[in-house]
Amino acid sequence: MKLLYFAWLRERIGVPEEERDLPASVTTAHELIDYLSAQGSAYQAAFADRELIKVAIDQEHAALTASVVGAHEVAFFPPVTGG
Amino acid sequence: MKLLYFAWLRERIGVPEEERDLPASVTTAHELIDYLSAQGSAYQAAFADRELIKVAIDQEHAALTASVVGAHEVAFFPPVTGG
Amino acid sequence: MVRVEEDDFDLSTEVKKITDGRTDIGAVVSFTGLVRDFQNNADTPKPDQGQMTLEHYPGMTEKQLEQIEAEAHKRWPLSASLIIHRFGTLNPGDQIVLVLTASPHRQAAFEAAMFLMDWLKTKAPFWKKETGPEGEAWVAAKSDDDAAADKWS
Amino acid sequence: MVRVEEDDFDLSTEVKKITDGRTDIGAVVSFTGLVRDFQNNADTPKPDQGQMTLEHYPGMTEKQLEQIEAEAHKRWPLSASLIIHRFGTLNPGDQIVLVLTASPHRQAAFEAAMFLMDWLKTKAPFWKKETGPEGEAWVAAKSDDDAAADKWS
Numbered sequence: 320m321k322l323l324y325f326a327w328l329r330e331r332i333g334v335p336e337e338e339r340d341l342p343a344s345v346t347t348a349h350e351l352i353d354y355l356s357a358q359g360s361a362y363q364a365a366f367a368d369r370e371l372i373k374v375a376i377d378q379e380h381a382a383l384t385a386s387v388v389g390a391h392e393v394a395f396f397p398p399v400t401g402g
Numbered sequence: 403m404k405l406l407y408f409a410w411l412r413e414r415i416g417v418p419e420e421e422r423d424l425p426a427s428v429t430t431a432h433e434l435i436d437y438l439s440a441q442g443s444a445y446q447a448a449f450a451d452r453e454l455i456k457v458a459i460d461q462e463h464a465a466l467t468a469s470v471v472g473a474h475e476v477a478f479f480p481p482v483t484g485g
Numbered sequence: 486m487v488r489v490e491e492d493d494f495d496l497s498t499e500v501k502k503i504t505d506g507r508t509d510i511g512a513v514v515s516f517t518g519l520v521r522d523f524q525n526n527a528d529t530p531k532p533d534q535g536q537m538t539l540e541h542y543p544g545m546t547e548k549q550l551e552q553i554e555a556e557a558h559k560r561w562p563l564s565a566s567l568i569i570h571r572f573g574t575l576n577p578g579d580q581i582v583l584v585l586t587a588s589p590h591r592q593a594a595f596e597a598a599m600f601l602m603d604w605l606k607t608k609a610p611f612w613k614k615e616t617g618p619e620g621e622a623w624v625a626a627k628s629d630d631d632a633a634a635d636k637w638s
Numbered sequence: 639m640v641r642v643e644e645d646d647f648d649l650s651t652e653v654k655k656i657t658d659g660r661t662d663i664g665a666v667v668s669f670t671g672l673v674r675d676f677q678n679n680a681d682t683p684k685p686d687q688g689q690m691t692l693e694h695y696p697g698m699t700e701k702q703l704e705q706i707e708a709e710a711h712k713r714w715p716l717s718a719s720l721i722i723h724r725f726g727t728l729n730p731g732d733q734i735v736l737v738l739t740a741s742p743h744r745q746a747a748f749e750a751a752m753f754l755m756d757w758l759k760t761k762a763p764f765w766k767k768e769t770g771p772e773g774e775a776w777v778a779a780k781s782d783d784d785a786a787a788d789k790w791s
Contacts, residue, residue: 326765327693327776378698380761393694394763398779400690401723401764402671402735402755406562409612410623447506461545463608465568477542477610481626484570485518485582485602497650500670507687508675508730514751517653522661522667523648523741533663576660589674591755592786599748631743 320387322355324365325396328372331365341387348383350372363390370399404471405438407448408479411455421485424470431457433465434476454480486566487550489541491573494583503565503587510564512591514598516584522577523615535617539572539581542610546570553604557586560600561593568601570609600637607634639701639719642694644726647736651773656718656740663717665744667751669737675730688770692725692734695763699723706757710739713753714746723753724760754791760787 323336345354347392349369356366374381375394387393406419407465428437432452449455457464470476475478498514504510518557522535550568557566567585575581584601613624649668654660657663675688688735703721728734737754741747766777 323695325763326693326767329693365706374762375695378695378701380702394698396695396763397765397776399687399760399763400777400779401694401762402758406542408610409540409614412540458542458545458610461542461548464633465547477545479542479610480612480623482607482610483613483624483626484609484632485606494670495651497648500649504672504731506731508673510672511674513668513670513672513754515649515666515670517666517668518746519657519663519666520662521662533729578657578659591671594754595669595748595755601791602744602748605775 320390323392323394325394327397328365328395330362339349346386346388348381348387348393349388351394352383361402362380366395373398403473404475406475408476408477410480411478413450415444429469429471431459431464431468431476432472434470435466435478449478456481486568487554488567489543489546489550490567490569490571493571493580494569494590496583499567499569499585501563504605505520505566506560509589511589512594513585513587514553514591514594516582516598516602517580518573518582518602519578520581525618535577535615537575537577538614538616539575540612541570541572545610549609550605553601553608556604559598561586561588563588563593563597566601566618567595568605570605570611572611575612587604603630603633603637604628606613639721640700640707641720641722642672642699642703643724645731646724649720649736651769652720652722652738653685656720656738659718661692662668662742663740665747666738666740667744667747667750668733669735669755670733671755672732673728673730673732680752688730688768690728690730691767691769692728693767694725695725698763702762703758704743706754706761710750710754713742714739714741715752716746716750718756719750721758722762723758725764738772756783756786756790759783 320341324332329335338359347350350368355362376390377392407415412418428434435449438445451475456479459473500513520537565587569583571581584598586594586597607630614620673690718740722736724734737751739747739750760783769776
């Protein structure tokens with residue numbers, strides 16, 4: 320699965336994107352965050368405040384409870400501030 | 403008193419403006435219309451449908467019941483259609 | 486600022502005049518009114534027809550527009566504003582009116598521009614006459630313009 | 639039409655592209671968002687500071703903006719529309735975003751432009767970072783933007 324990070328999530332994690340093979344136990348965005356948070360202190364810091372984390376699954380906004388099973392691309396980012 | 407006419411009122415009356423000395427009995431815009439309507443068929447035709455007549459007294463919108471006593475300039479016109 | 490003139494205007498030029506050298510403006514809203522071809526439902530469009538002539542009340546027009554603009558500045562925190570209204574003879578597609586509002590925030594700029602247009606439609610002394618194949622006709626006022634203006638009072 | 643680009647845009651040019659050769663458009667509304675100097679309340683303004691960098695999510699951005707635009711065309715009778723959003727490094731006073739809506743009637747053009755901006759603010763994946771005298775900081779989202787977007791749903 321392709322994972323993307325934007326804004327301060329990208330800065331804290333240190334990479335804009337990465338490819339990861341996920342364990343079958345990871346089915347929702349929440350579980351994906353749990354899994355990534357266990358991948359080191361950078362991830363832990365990035366995902367510490369889950370209230371500030373938004374997710375897009377295959378380039379569509381989604382809830383953290385949404386399924387990521389079969390997704391090609393999952394992106395994490397803070398609330399958007401364009402316009 | 404300076405009287406001005408716009409749009410189809412101007413066309414029906416045949417002049418864009420005129421200067422008139424009014425009898426003392428004319429105190430409101432309504433009375434001014436009554437007075438002018440008696441000044442010939444052109445005026446009568448112009449003022450026939452009073453629902454379509456708007457008035458400005460000294461360049462401010464006013465009701466037909468408003469006083470014209472002491473006014474320098476009274477204008478009659480149909481509802482505005484700019485913009 | 487209020488301008489009543491025969492000449493056409495350029496949107497970018499007018500916006501730049503308002504925003505140049507300022508860094509406190511976050512939002513600029515413009516409304517441009519264009520002459521629609523009132524015959525465009527006809528089976529055979531007549532390209533030589535469809536002109537519009539705008540008559541106005543010099544003196545009162547400027548006064549009314551300035552009052553309308555002052556009222557908008559009272560109601561919303563505007564950094565700047567501009568109203569241009571043309572008169573004379575115009576063709577389909579021509580620009581008739583421009584309303585520009587600038588504010589730190591978008592909501593104020595949007596609302597003030599809507600307010601200016603709604604008030605202008607019912608208070609600015611302009612009258613439109615259309616020239617069509619059957620001759621000339623004065624445009625009738627629309628009751629929904631009155632309703633639009635009333636909602637601000 | 640949707641464009642996501644680093645380059646600046648010219649308002650008149652974009653409006654002309656939409657209106658040229660058409661005589662069915664009566665109203666064009668534009669919203670231009672500008673970079674405000676977020677330090678302009680400071681006692682000593684620092685002219686070398688105040689830059690803003692806009693990061694976005696290429697691919698998703700275009701997709702979201704196209705969805706937002708399609709939704710506006712479903713809700714209002716629009717003749718045309720355009721959304722331009724810039725990314726990269728911008729200075730105070732620079733243009734960030736343009737929303738254009740064209741319609742036979744003004745109410746539709748105004749409402750659609752407001753809708754597009756409200757939705758864009760909460761759905762388009764852009765993030766602003768400000769560079770000030772104390773370093774860099776990501777701009778926090780505003781809850782009133784969420785409220786503005788919610789009122790359309």
